[in-house]
Structures are given as C-alpha cells and as structure tokens.
Amino acid sequence: MRIQTIRGFRDILSEEAGKWRYVEDTAREVLDWFGFKEVRLPILEKTSLFARSIGENTDIVEKEMYTFTDKSGDSLTLRPEATASMVRMFIQHSLYGQPKAAKLFTIGPMFRRERPQKGRYRQFWQVDAEMFGFTHPLADAEIINVVDTILKKLVVPDYEIHLNSLGCQNCRKAFKKALQLYLEDKYNELCPDCQRRYKSNPLRVFDCKIATCKEALKDAPLITDYLCSECQTHFDTLQSYLSHLGIAFTLNPYLVRGLDYYTKTTFEVIIPGIGAQNAVAGGGRYDNLIKELGGKSTPAIGFAIGMERLIPCVPDSIPQKRPIFLALLGAEAVKLGLIWAKALREGGIWTEIDYRLGSLKSQLNRANRLQAAFTLIIGEDEIKNGKAILRNMDTKEQINIPVAPEQGLNIVLKILGREKVGRD
Ligand code: ATP
Ligand code: MG
Numbered sequence: 015m016r017i018q019t020i021r022g023f024r025d026i027l028s029e030e031a032g033k034w035r036y037v038e039d040t041a042r043e044v045l046d047w048f049g050f051k052e053v054r055l056p057i058l059e060k061t062s063l064f065a066r067s068i069g070e071n072t073d074i075v076e077k078e079m080y081t082f083t084d085k086s087g088d089s090l091t092l093r094p095e096a097t098a099s100m101v102r103m104f105i106q107h108s109l110y111g112q113p114k115a116a117k118l119f120t121i122g123p124m125f126r127r128e129r130p131q132k133g134r135y136r137q138f139w140q141v142d143a144e145m146f147g148f149t150h151p152l153a154d155a156e157i158i159n160v161v162d163t164i165l166k167k168l169v170v171p172d173y174e175i176h177l178n179s180l181g182c183q184n185c186r187k188a189f190k191k192a193l194q195l196y197l198e199d200k201y202n203e204l205c206p207d208c209q210r211r212y213k214s215n216p217l218r219v220f221d222c223k224i225a226t227c228k229e230a231l232k233d234a235p236l237i238t239d240y241l242c243s244e245c246q247t248h249f250d251t252l253q254s255y256l257s258h259l260g261i262a263f264t265l266n267p268y269l270v271r272g273l274d275y276y277t278k279t280t281f282e283v284i285i286p287g288i289g290a291q292n293a294v295a296g297g298g299r300y301d302n303l304i305k306e307l308g309g310k311s312t313p314a315i316g317f318a319i320g321m322e323r324l325i326p327c328v329p330d331s332i333p334q335k336r337p338i339f340l341a342l343l344g345a346e347a348v349k350l351g352l353i354w355a356k357a358l359r360e361g362g363i364w365t366e367i368d369y370r371l372g373s374l375k376s377q378l379n380r381a382n383r384l385q386a387a388f389t390l391i392i393g394e395d396e397i398k399n400g401k402a403i404l405r406n407m408d409t410k411e412q413i414n415i416p417v418a419p420e421q422g423l424n425i426v427l428k429i430l431g432r433e434k435v436g437r438d
Contacts, residue, residue, distance in 0.1 A: 034321065044163050058091070061090060073218075110312060143160060154255075172285060179248070180276050185242045248278055292323075339388070
C-alpha cells in the first residue's frame, strides 16, 4: 500500500504555500511595527508543562495531546499551543524586565488529537504573540490592536472581535460558586462531559458546543456580574481604548476559552460564515501563569491566530510573480545564458532556464507554461550578431538588445522593472 499522510495532517503544496508565505510575512511585518521580536521554540516539551499550565481538566490535556514516553522514561508531548512554551522559555532564560523580551512572537505548528474536519486539523499552525510584564489595560488594547492590524492589512472581511473578562481569582471564586449552584438544577440536562466539568471546572461548561448544554446555560450567572472593582475598571478602560482606536468589538460574557490560565481579558476573533470552526484567533491575559510555573510573578497577555482558518479568508490578491525565461540554443549560448541568469538573479529577478535544452519551440513552450513575462532568446546567430532577442510573451513583440550581459543587463532590468517582472 502507498504511504500517505496521517489522519488530520496535511501537505501544503506550492500553490497554497505561496499564500502562506504572504500571510506569514504580513504578520511578521505588523508584529515588527509593534516591536515584537521573533523566537523559535522546540515542538516537543515535557508533558507536565502543558498539564500544569493549560489545566488538567481541559479538553486539550484530557484528550487531545500527543504524548509518549521517551526511551529515557520521560513523558513528552508535542506542543498543543505555544503560550506554555513561551512562558517556559521566559522563566528558563530569566527574561524578566528585559525590554527586548517584553514582546515576543513565534510562528509554527501545534498538535492536537481532535476529530479532523473543516478548519480542524491534528497539526495546525499558529502565529502566537505574548507580552510580558504589563498590568495596565493599555497592553490588552495593544495586543488586540496587533490582531486587528494584521487582519486589516490582509483585508480579511467581516471579522468580529468578541471580548470578555474572566476576572481575577477573587471574582472567579464567587462566580464559580454561583455557577455551580445554578448548574446543580440543570445537571440532568447537561452532556456527560459537562456533568463531569460541573464539579471539576464549571467554567468549562460555557465552552461546550452541544446545543442542549448551551440551552441549559441560557439563564446562567455571568462572570461580568461578578467582577471586583479592579477587574471592572481594567475591563472598562480596555473597552474605552478600543473604542478610541475605532476597533469594533462585541461583549460576550460566555467567552471563557478552552484553557485554564486566563485572568481578566479574554477575546476571540470570529468570522461568521466560514463554517462551524469559525474562530480564527483567540487570546487573553494570564497574570498568574508565570508564577504558577515556578517563575517570578509577572503579568502577561497574548494571542494565537490559527493559520488554516485565516488563510482561506484572505482575498487572493497577491501579485503573481512571473519569471524571465532564457531560451538558449547551442553550447556557446548556454554558457552566455548562465552569465545572464547569474546577473539577473543577483538583480532580484526570477530567472528560468529549460535544463533539457530542446528546440526553440519546446523552450518557448516551457516559457509559456511557466507564465514567463519575457523570454531572452540567444542562439548562434544572436551571438554572431551581438544582439539577443527579448520577446514579450504577452504581446509577442520582440526587440533586440546587446547579447553581452555587460551591455544588455541594464536595458533588460529597466524593461523588467517597468513591467514588474519577478519583483514585488
Ligand atoms: P476552537 O475550539 O475553535 O478549535 P480553541 O479555543 O481550541 O479553538 P485556541 O487554543 O485558542 O483554540 O487556539 C487559537 C486558534 O488556533 C483558534 O482560534 C483556531 O483558529 C486555531 N486552532 C485551534 N485548534 C485548531 C485545530 N485543531 N485546527 C486548526 N486550527 C486550530
Ligand atoms: Mg479547541
């Protein structure tokens, strides 16, 4: 039997990868504007890192992790998300208070053993950004501003930013009690998972996608009614900043997110109409996590954008690059062509040669299939006359240019520059 990809894993072929590169480049560019520095992290971590940060009673840790025992006996896990690894790195390298480590991001694959479906894969990519060391809601506004700026730059239509506050440990204690009391009455209407969650982690019930559970929560107490004055002020100030920036948001008191470490602000970016998996990004504040993982108490906030969900929403308006093609006939022409190719490529031009060196007809055929904008034709006659032929593949118009790169290169670069061949 032929070997194929594992279920939930997929190849990204070159047509699609071009768009991935564009989206990643755009995200990197915007993150640069905001002063975020890129880091690269391991894909494999100790299992305890995720169990302790994401939370034992979350879907991710309970059922979605790729965990195995290494030959040394250590339990290792393919990272299901990046925040835990970011925090581990921050603590391990003692990055406290370093301005260059206050805003970090990474782009890479994450792994969750979920049921594969549209917008849900077992390996998926995230752009993940985190800010360390800031308690002020200005940081929350900036982090949401980054996501909004990336989506605007990519011209993503019709996205909604859903916003909530989960309060601090104090507000949450009272809320948890009230919620448990409410859920006690609804116990029989809950799915088996939520019946379990009701005891261990009642907030998780809000994250359940099952309709009967959603119905049962209709009159549930809302966290936003339980915020202490500090959390309320934080939330109000954040909202005032977002309004001031003209960033539209929808308050959603049901938004608890699937990870346990959040405090105060949580948010999610939804694109209605892309199907059941319509969350393209999520994030929030996690002021206790660094301390809980053994570091010095440091407030933090971050977000993750899901690439597989975002990319189909980015309009296909990326300018298509087109090559210049060198049609070379005869041994001398090949040698001269190599010099031309070297000079053009050094000038930033995508240059193609048909390595099979067939007839002129077959080389021009190849040029057309590669959608070359121009073909530079060099044969024995051209070398003898000192004039190569530059053919515009769209208009079929041909002009002569000096066959020697020293004289001809600048002329060609000028024509290509005007036509934007092989350049952004
Ligand atoms: P959801 O429940 O909608 O899958 P989540 O709350 O589990 O999302 P997060 O852990 O917040 O997701 O991850 C941030 C983003 O990563 C999501 O908004 C989504 O775009 C993307 N994402 C999460 N899981 C997957 C997956 N299995 N396949 C593809 N993208 C995913
Ligand atoms: Mg999920």
